[in-house]
Amino acid sequence: MTDRHSSLFAKGLMAGAAMALALACPAFAQDGPIKIGVLEDQSGDFAAATMVKVHAIQLAAKEINDAGGIDGRPVELVVYDTQSDNRRFQEFMRRVLQSDKVDAVFAGFSSASREAYRPIVNQFDGLAFYNNQYEGGVCDSNMIVTGAVPEQQFSTLIPWMMEEYGPNVYTIAADYNFGQISAEWVRQIVEENGGNMVGEEFIPLGVSQFGQTIQNIQAADADFVVTLIVGAAQASYYEQAAAANVGLPMASSVNVGQGYEHKRFNPPSLANMYVTTNYIEEIDTPASKAFVEKFHGMFPDETYINQEAANSYIAMYLYKQMVERAGSTDHDAIRAVIAEGDVCFEGPSGNTCLDPQSQHMSHTIYLAKVGDDHSITFPKVWEDIKPYWLGEAGCDLTKSDPSAQYTPSSPPPAQ
Amino acid sequence: MALFQSLFGMLYQFGDTFAFLVIACAGLAVIFGMMGVINLAHGEFIMCGAYVTASLARVGVPLPMAVLAGALAAGFVGVIVERLVIRHLYHRPLDSIIATWGISLIATQGVLIFLGSTMQGVGTPLGSVDIGGRFYSIYRFVLMGAAVGLLGGLYLLFYHTRFGVIARATIQKPQMAHALGVNTGRMYGLTFGLGAALAGLAGGLYAPTMTMVPTMGATFIVESFVTVVVGGADIFVGAAPAVAILAFIKTGLTAWYGQLFGQIGLLVTVILVIRVLPGGLSGWLKGTTR
């Protein structure tokens, strides 16, 4: 079993102490290794942004094992490649929960894949960590979300941009849940701050030609453009907008921090882009520098350490803390620990805490500015931004578990 | 002024879509029109051209040379693929769909494994120009020129050169051509190679405007198929008007109803055209002139 899984990922974990220990004592359930399933897209469309998540988890597992494991038990990873395919998430989520009998699962990049596996996690009462920024709203006690959500990224970003550049906002967003809901947040925050939406456009996924969109933006007299576009095809927008000399400042919650566009594109196509993110490798704190150094020590060829990598890393340590405080991997015991409301971790991105109502995280939000040469500066940092919306809207996992996803336009039913 | 602005804007969008459709579909059209093979690896030949172009441009090769090299590289790969695989499948067009899909899987994933999940692109050259108060990318005008040049060049190649005559003869009456001493195997190989090279050219031309990922060819695929089908079997008669009509439909729908309807409009057009004109535009045009 162990040999097979180690062959899944090349060099990194081979020598890991986890494997040696796992081989030594496979039979003891309670004293044996703590198994963690890792379902991430290592091939297909999303591979560019998700390979690094697997590496971050491996790094954290190695560190934890070197320091004596979780509560004295070593961590064993069970890694599958989900190929950016929702069906593989369904198949392998069942496999890790039913056959590999893991204690927790770290899974998923796209929201579609999360929604694909969530019913299965619920069915087997598993515990899944979704270590991604996303459109928000999942109220499910089987899920712990460590990524940032729109209210954290936009309540900081949009007012700052409006103050800096003016009240007229043009939004282009990917035409699916993330884009639609994020655009809804932008609209709401712009209106609350007395601004004006001069345009809003939704782009189908997979569109790579933006001639008409660019023209609409040029005609609309916007002060800045909010770009909520996703995927490799849509990222072609920046190159094309730069070539057409659109020249407007851009604001985003999804670029740079996830797909490191500023590294992949030639300057200055992303110049004057502002992104709110809870981590990127350029962050200049001692904790972040140490994290980057450790990462490159284990994976010297890593292209970019993005926010999802940091979130995955943080998630491992959160899980360690919860299990150690609960004294077991039992989910009810873990939930009791979460309900105490002080599960926090001081990690590469600063201090983060788990909100017991929604099981989402508070974050330090960094405003990253992309310069003309695609270097990153941080004009502003907001500390301890809470994922306030879901709890305020009426999701309280300490009391009930609806296992649903809510949006601002379809909030939880009134109690 | 506002009128000029919006009129020129429309025209520019039309030209932009026109160029994209012509350049994207040329390779597929040659292979399908001349050989009856549906090449599902079309997108991967595009990716091959784009990757070679970007790699060369980044080490300092001038962009036009790099694009040409990208096309040649894709063409070379195409000749090899024809030799090893496609050659055995001429009597089984449906099987060639499966085979080319297999090739496409191997190519996409192989590139991902060996070259990584992304590659740094080359910036769009030439900057922009101010026309009537709006900025337009000059490179887009180059692409429009390239599209027109491509159509003209293909027409000349197939109708006014010895290669073209022999190629058409081979496709229409292979036994007869063979009896007359034509090396038909070589002609098939060259035609497929030409189609692959054209796909590579598309990749090279669009490389400076796009994100470089192993799956980048996929964004060309649907549009290419739509164009080829609407054009019908004879690419020279059908392709140009098909592209013009589709570009018109897509630009109009996109401008008035947004990108979604532009996408759906294309697909619905295909279904309708196949229903009303099973031979595509070329079949219909030929029918009316006869």
Add this chain to the structure above:
Amino acid sequence: MTETSNGTGSSQPRLAFLRRLEGPQTMGRGPLFWGAAAVAVMIAVVYPLMADAWTVGNTAYFMIWTFMAMGLGLVWGYAGALSFGQTAFFGLAGYTYGVLTLNFGAAYGLTIVALLLSVALGALFAVVIGYFMFYGRIQGVFIGIVTLSVTLVMETFMSQTAGPQWRIGEARLNGFNGMSGISPLTVPWPGGDLVLFPGPILYYVLLGLLVLCYLGLRILLNSPFGNVLVAIRENPHRVGMLGYDVRLYQMLAFAIGGGFAALSGALYTAWGQYITPSSMGLTAAALPIVWVAVGGRRDITATLIGTLAVLYGFQALTIYGSQYALVVMGALLLFTVLVAPQGLVVAGMNLVARLFRRAQR
């Protein structure tokens, strides 16, 4: 299946019906074949007692896809029309099942009704598309292109239904992320409803359904209807000359194929409690073709065995082969097309038959 009941001039209608289980259009006949088939079913029945829960659930999951594959086998292998868009019917049925169960709940066996309605709607949609194509005299690769366009239109459309305005009753279509919270199949049962989560019960239900569909298809294919289909595949003009309405037969075959795809779609949605537009995308649409082609399209048994083998093989590759899985898949396709064009299972069956004959001689 009215074709089977009006057996041609048989003195014993009931037996005639069963005799069509074997015939010229299906491989395998005689006691040896049926003995082997019975053993296979026996093994399938007994095996959940020995295997672990995941393996059983996983096999059930594989069986879900075989219906779509057999439907495509009928349309492509027997009727000669390569449909690239079976996923359109799959997706339509999946969404229909989702919308129905989200609106009406799972009590009183309503999920079974939802399943049947979804399949009916899928088949009906196939009739419409089939009418449009076959009565429009569309042929050859163009059938593939039209059907592919249909499934891509549906995918593109469903992907943008993320906004709150896209809802049918209680059910939000939910765009690219897919519709979730759908009820699994629920059978009313004395002493509490029986919920068919992936597990032994679902496995047995699917196994029964599979055997039923397989035998039904064998009877259908060896009936006059099946013979005419094969004749159309070989030479549509001659069949037309003989007085058959070629278009009607093709349309009916397409509708049955669509119904099978719809059955897979509704079952898949019930299994995962989830359906997404990407299940109608290009990759999803190509997969059934791969299963059928690798197994062998001209024989329903080969299609069935091949589909299960390919599904199992590809999943195993993904588990053990990591990033190389997709490369190996591509290579397998090339190998099949070049070396065993009639399909690996058919090639294998032929080999066995030849060896057997030689041994007898």
